[in-house]
Amino acid sequence: MMSKFTLRAASIFGLLMVLMVSAYSQTSQLTGRVTTRGGEAVQGATVRVLGSQSAASTDQAGAYSINSIATGNRSVSVEIVGFETMTKSISIAAGANNLDFQLTESSSELEEVVIIGYGSQRKDQLTGSVTAIGSKDFQSGVITTPEQLIQGKAAGVQITSSGGRPGSGSTVRIRAGASLNASNDPLYVIDGVPFSPTVVSGTASPMSLINPNDIESFTVLKDANATAIYGSRASNGVVLITTKKGASGAPRINFSTVNSLSTISKYYDVMSADSLRSYVNTYGTPAQIARLGEANTDWQKEIYRTSFTTDNNLSIAGAYKGVPYRASVGYLNQQGVLLRDVMDRTSASLSVTPKFFDKSLKVDVNLKGSLQNAMFANDGAIGAAMVFDPTQPVYQENAYGNYFEYMQGDVPHPLAPRNPVAMLQLKDDNSKVARSFGNVQLDYSMPFVSGLRANLNLGYDVSRGKGNVFVPAFAALENSTQGLQTRYMNDYTNLVGEFYLNYNKHFSNINGHLDATAGYGYYDYKTLTRNYDRLRADGSVLTEPVFPRDIQQNRLISYFGRATYTANEKYILSGTLRADGSSRYSPENRWGFFPSAGVTWRVNKESFLEDVATLSKLNLRLSYGVTGQQDGIANYSYLPNYYISVNEAQYQFSDEFYRTYTPIAYDSDLRWESTATYNAGIDFGILGDRIDGSVDIYRKKTSDLLSTIPIPIGTNFSNFLLTNVGNMENTGVEFNLNAIPVRRDDFSWNVNFNFTYNTNKVTNLTAVPDPNYFVEVGGITGGTGQNVQAHVVGHTPFTYRLQQQVYDADGRPLEGVYADLNGDGVGNDADRKLFGSPLPRYLLGFSTGIDYKNWTFSTVLRANLGQRIYDNIGSNLGIKTNVLSPIGIINNAPNNITNSNFATNRALSDFYLHDGSFLRMDNISVGYNFQDALGQGRNIRVSGNVQNVFVLSGYHGIDPEVQKGIDNNLYPRPRTFVLGVNLDF
Numbered sequence: 001m002m003s004k005f006t007l008r009a010a011s012i013f014g015l016l017m018v019l020m021v022s023a024y025s026q027t028s029q030l031t032g033r034v035t036t037r038g039g040e041a042v043q044g045a046t047v048r049v050l051g052s053q054s055a056a057s058t059d060q061a062g063a064y065s066i067n068s069i070a071t072g073n074r075s076v077s078v079e080i081v082g083f084e085t086m087t088k089s090i091s092i093a094a095g096a097n098n099l100d101f102q103l104t105e106s107s108s109e110l111e112e113v114v115i116i117g118y119g120s121q122r123k124d125q126l127t128g129s130v131t132a133i134g135s136k137d138f139q140s141g142v143i144t145t146p147e148q149l150i151q152g153k154a155a156g157v158q159i160t161s162s163g164g165r166p167g168s169g170s171t172v173r174i175r176a177g178a179s180l181n182a183s184n185d186p187l188y189v190i191d192g193v194p195f196s197p198t199v200v201s202g203t204a205s206p207m208s209l210i211n212p213n214d215i216e217s218f219t220v221l222k223d224a225n226a227t228a229i230y231g232s233r234a235s236n237g238v239v240l241i242t243t244k245k246g247a248s249g250a251p252r253i254n255f256s257t258v259n260s261l262s263t264i265s266k267y268y269d270v271m272s273a274d275s276l277r278s279y280v281n282t283y284g285t286p287a288q289i290a291r292l293g294e295a296n297t298d299w300q301k302e303i304y305r306t307s308f309t310t311d312n313n314l315s316i317a318g319a320y321k322g323v324p325y326r327a328s329v330g331y332l333n334q335q336g337v338l339l340r341d342v343m344d345r346t347s348a349s350l351s352v353t354p355k356f357f358d359k360s361l362k363v364d365v366n367l368k369g370s371l372q373n374a375m376f377a378n379d380g381a382i383g384a385a386m387v388f389d390p391t392q393p394v395y396q397e398n399a400y401g402n403y404f405e406y407m408q409g410d411v412p413h414p415l416a417p418r419n420p421v422a423m424l425q426l427k428d429d430n431s432k433v434a435r436s437f438g439n440v441q442l443d444y445s446m447p448f449v450s451g452l453r454a455n456l457n458l459g460y461d462v463s464r465g466k467g468n469v470f471v472p473a474f475a476a477l478e479n480s481t482q483g484l485q486t487r488y489m490n491d492y493t494n495l496v497g498e499f500y501l502n503y504n505k506h507f508s509n510i511n512g513h514l515d516a517t518a519g520y521g522y523y524d525y526k527t528l529t530r531n532y533d534r535l536r537a538d539g540s541v542l543t544e545p546v547f548p549r550d551i552q553q554n555r556l557i558s559y560f561g562r563a564t565y566t567a568n569e570k571y572i573l574s575g576t577l578r579a580d581g582s583s584r585y586s587p588e589n590r591w592g593f594f595p596s597a598g599v600t601w602r603v604n605k606e607s608f609l610e611d612v613a614t615l616s617k618l619n620l621r622l623s624y625g626v627t628g629q630q631d632g633i634a635n636y637s638y639l640p641n642y643y644i645s646v647n648e649a650q651y652q653f654s655d656e657f658y659r660t661y662t663p664i665a666y667d668s669d670l671r672w673e674s675t676a677t678y679n680a681g682i683d684f685g686i687l688g689d690r691i692d693g694s695v696d697i698y699r700k701k702t703s704d705l706l707s708t709i710p711i712p713i714g715t716n717f718s719n720f721l722l723t724n725v726g727n728m729e730n731t732g733v734e735f736n737l738n739a740i741p742v743r744r745d746d747f748s749w750n751v752n753f754n755f756t757y758n759t760n761k762v763t764n765l766t767a768v769p770d771p772n773y774f775v776e777v778g779g780i781t782g783g784t785g786q787n788v789q790a791h792v793v794g795h796t797p798f799t800y801r802l803q804q805q806v807y808d809a810d811g812r813p814l815e816g817v818y819a820d821l822n823g824d825g826v827g828n829d830a831d832r833k834l835f836g837s838p839l840p841r842y843l844l845g846f847s848t849g850i851d852y853k854n855w856t857f858s859t860v861l862r863a864n865l866g867q868r869i870y871d872n873i874g875s876n877l878g879i880k881t882n883v884l885s886p887i888g889i890i891n892n893a894p895n896n897i898t899n900s901n902f903a904t905n906r907a908l909s910d911f912y913l914h915d916g917s918f919l920r921m922d923n924i925s926v927g928y929n930f931q932d933a934l935g936q937g938r939n940i941r942v943s944g945n946v947q948n949v950f951v952l953s954g955y956h957g958i959d960p961e962v963q964k965g966i967d968n969n970l971y972p973r974p975r976t977f978v979l980g981v982n983l984d985f
Contacts, residue, residue: 044249483537838965
C-alpha cells in the first residue's frame with residue numbers, strides 16, 4: 001500500500017510536469033532578416049529581445065534566429081556600428097514569428113562621438129576646433145599615403161603633394177603653420193601612438209609606409225584648446241588617425257584591387273629642335289650654328305612613360321569566441337612616369353579587441369608592419385630634359401655607354417648638362433625599408449568607483465632604411481671619379497608609455513556632468529646612422545666618413561590633465577594643462593607648461609529656442625590655449641659643439657694632413673617656441689542637420705621663434721646664431737558647410753564646401769629693434785648665392801624680395817633696368833621690393849556625392865587663391881647665354897624666351913613672378929554595386945576614377961601647385977585612370 005507521503009510526492013511531481021509542459025508550450029521562435037534601406041544584407045548585427053538574455057547575430061545573408069522566447073508583447077532591438085539602433089515591438093505567438101529590420105545608416109558614430117586626445121567626446125559638446133572625417137568621405141583612386149585621403153576635405157588644412165614620384169608624401173599645413181626654422185608639420189597620432197616625424201632614409205615619404213586601406217577615420221585638432229593636451233608638439237595642429245577594427249559577428253572577408261594607368265598631363269613648353277635651330281640661326285655666331293645637330297629629339301618624351309600601378313588588399317574581420325578581430329594584408333606596386341622609377345610595398349596589420357571581467361577590462365592590440373622596396377629614378381633628368389639640345393640624338397657610339405654627350409677633348413664636358421636618358425639608365429639607386437608600429441592599450445573600469453577607469457598605453461614605432469647607389473665607371477655622370485658606389489643604413493626607434501585615469505560621472509541632482517583625465521607620458525626617440533666609405537665603381541675608396549656611427553637620442557616626459565564640465569546640457573567648460581620636459585633643452589629651460597580653456601553654449605537648448613523646430617543645433621564656442629614646438633630642433637643645440645673640417649683648414653705634419661675642429665655658435669638659453677591661440681566658433685544645424693556646418697575665427701601668436709641673428713665678428717664663431725628672438729601672428733576664418741539636398745530611399749545627394757582665409761606676418765626678428773633687418777631665404781638655381789624670398793617684419797614669411805622691372809612702350813622688359821624706389825638715381829639691389837607671398841590667402845574645397853539605387857558618383861575640387869609663384873625654370877634657362885653658352889655648347893630654353901629676350905641672368909627681376917591661383921579637380925569617380933552577385937550578402941563593387949582631371953590657372957608652367965613657391969623641376973603630377981573592384985563576402 002502506497003504511503004500518503006508517496007502519493008503526495010507523486011502529485012507534486014505531476015503538477016510540476018504539467019507546469020513545465022505548459023510553459024514550454026508558451027515559448028516560440030523569432031526569425032527574420034536585417035538589411036539596409038537599399039536591401040543589402042547586414043552581417044554581424046546583434047538582435048536582442050529586451051528584458052531577457054535572448055540574442056543572436058545575423059549571418060552573411062543578414063538572417064537571424066532566436067529560440068525559446070516567451071509569448072506575449074516583446075521589444076526587439078538591432079544594433080551594429082555604422083547604423084542607427086532600431087527597436088520594434090511585436091506580439092510573440094506560440095510557434096514561428098517573423099520580424100524584419102531595415103536599418104538606416106548612421107550619420108556615423110564618428111559624427112556623434114569624436115576621437116580627441118586621450119579619449120572621446122560628443123561632437124555637439126566640443127569646446128575646441130575639431131574636424132572629423134570618416135572613410136565614406138575619403139578621396140578615392142590610387143592613394144599611396146594617408147594624408148591624400150583628406151586632401152580638400154577640411155577647412156584650414158592645406159595639403160600639397162611633393163609631386164608624382166611613387167610613394168611621395170605631402171606637405172600638410174594646419175592654419176599655415178607657426179614656425180620659421182623649426183618644423184611646421186602637424187603631430188600624427190595613430191591609434192594612440194605618436195608617429196615619429198623622422199624622415200626614414202630610403203623612402204620618398206615616411207607616411208608611405210602606412211597602408212591607407214587600414215584607416216577608418218581622421219580627426220584634425222586645430223586650435224590650442226583641442227591640441228594643448230599634446231603640449232610641446234602641438235603648435236602646428238594634431239592629426240589623429242584611427243585604424244579599422246573588428247566587430248562582432250561572423251567573419252567578413254573583403255578583397256579590393258585598384259589598377260591604374262598614369263600619363264603626363266602637361267609637358268614643359270620648351271623649344272622644339274626646329275625652333276631652336278631658328279633661334280640659333282637668328283642670334284648665334286657661325287661657330288655656334290655649326291654646333292647644331294640634325295636630330296629632332298623631344299627629351300621630355302624620352303624620359304617619361306605611361307606607368308602602371310596595382311594596389312591589392314585582403315582583410316578578414318569578425319569575432320572569434322566573442323573576441324573582435326581584423327587582419328589584413330596589402331600589396332602595392334607603383335611605377336612612376338619617370339623611367340625606372342618604381343616602388344612596391346607589402347603591408348600587414350592585426351587588430352584584436354577583447355574584453356574581460358564582465359567587459360570591465362577592454363584590451364586594444366594593434367600591430368602594423370610594412371616592407372618597401374624602391375628604385376629611385378634620377379630626377380635630375382627632369383631638368384636636364386628641359387635644357388638638353390633637341391637637335392642632338394639620344395645615342396651615339398662612344399665610350400660612355402653609347403649615349404650622346406657634349407665633349408671637351410676626349411672627356412665629357414664637365415660644365416655641360418648630361419644626357420637625360422643616360423642619367424636614368426646608368427644610375428641605380430635602390431633602397432629597402434622596413435617599419436613596424438603598434439600598441440597595446442588596456443582600459444579598466446574600476447568596480448569600486450563608479451565612472452572611474454584607468455588606461456595604460458604601451459606603443460612602439462621602429463624602422464630601418466638602407467640603400468645603395470651605383471654608377472658605372474664609363475658613365476659620363478660620374479666621369480671625374482670613375483663611377484660611384486655609396487650606401488647607407490639608418491635605424492629609428494620610438495617608444496611610448498602613457499598612463500591616465502579618467503573620471504566620467506553624471507550628477508543627476510544638479511543635472512551636471514564631469515569628465516576629468518589626468519596622466520603621465522614617457523617618450524624615447526633614438527636614431528642610429530651608419531656612415532660608409534664613398535667608393536669608385538671598382539671599389540677603391542674615394543672618401544672615408546668622419547664618424548662611422550652617429551647616434552641621436554632625445555626623451556620627453558609629460559604630465560597632463562583635462563577636465564570638462566557640462567551644466568544642464570547647455571553650458572560646457574573645459575580646461576587642459578600639460579607639462580613637458582625635454583632633453584633637447586638645458587635643465588633651466590627643460591620644462592614647458594601649456595594650458596588651455598574653452599567654453600561652449602548650446603543655445604538651441606535654451607527655452608526661447610525650444611519651439612524653433614528647424615534649428616537642430618546652435619553652439620557658440622570660445623577658447624584660448626598655449627602650445628609648444630620642439631620638432632625640427634637639434635638635440636644638443638644648447639651645448640657647445642664643434643664641427644670637423646673636411647677639405648678646408650687642414651694642417652700638415654710630415655706626410656699626414658689633420659683636420660681641425662671649429663666651434664659652432666650656440667645659445668645655452670635656447671627654449672621652446674610657444675603659440676597662443678584665440679578661437680571663436682559657431683556650430684549650426686538646420687532641419688535635423690540636413691544642413692550643418694561651422695564658422696571659426698582665430699588668431700595665433702607665436703613667440704620665441706627660432707631665428708638667426710648676426711653676432712659680432714671675432715667671436716671665433718660663424719657670423720650668425722640660431723636663437724629665440726622671433727614673433728609671428730596668424731589670423732584666419734574657416735567655414736565648413738555640409739548639406740543633403742536630396743535624401744530618399746533610392747536617391748541621395750550630399751554636398752560639402754569648405755573655405756579658409758588666412759593671413760600671417762612676422763612681428764619680430766631681432767633681439768634689439770632693427771627696422772632694416774631681414775633674413776634672406778628662397779635660394780634658386782642659376783644664380784650663385786641668390787635668394788628671392790625673405791622673412792621681413794610686418795610681412796608674410798617667405799615674402800618675395802625682387803627688383804621691380806621697367807618696361808618699354810611696347811610692354812617689353814628692358815634688360816637690367818629696374819625702378820629706382822629709394823630715389824638715389826640708380827635702380828639696383830638696394831631697390832628690391834616685397835612682392836607678396838607663396839602662401840595662398842584663400843583655400844576652397846568642394847565635394848559632392850550622389851547615390852542612385854546601385855550607382856554612386858562623386859567628385860572633389862580644390863582651389864588655392866592669392867599666392868605668387870617664382871618661375872625659376874624661366875629665370876635659369878630663358879636667357880641667351882644659356883642657349884648660346886659661352887662654354888661652347890647649345891642648350892634648349894622655354895618657348896617664350898623671346899618674351900624677355902634677356903641676354904644674361906636677371907633672376908632678381910619680378911618679371912619671373914606670376915599669379916599662382918588655381919582650381920583643380922582632384923578626381924571624379926563612378927561606381928556600381930552588384931548586390932548578392934556571389935550569393936546572398938556577397939556583393940561586388942566596380943568603380944572607375946580619374947585623378948588630376950584638370951587644372952585651371954593663368955600660370956604657364958607645368959603645375960601651379962608648387963611647394964614654397966619656387967618652380968624648379970617639379971616631378972610632374974600625372975593624370976591617372978583607375979579601375980577598381982571590391983569583393984565583399
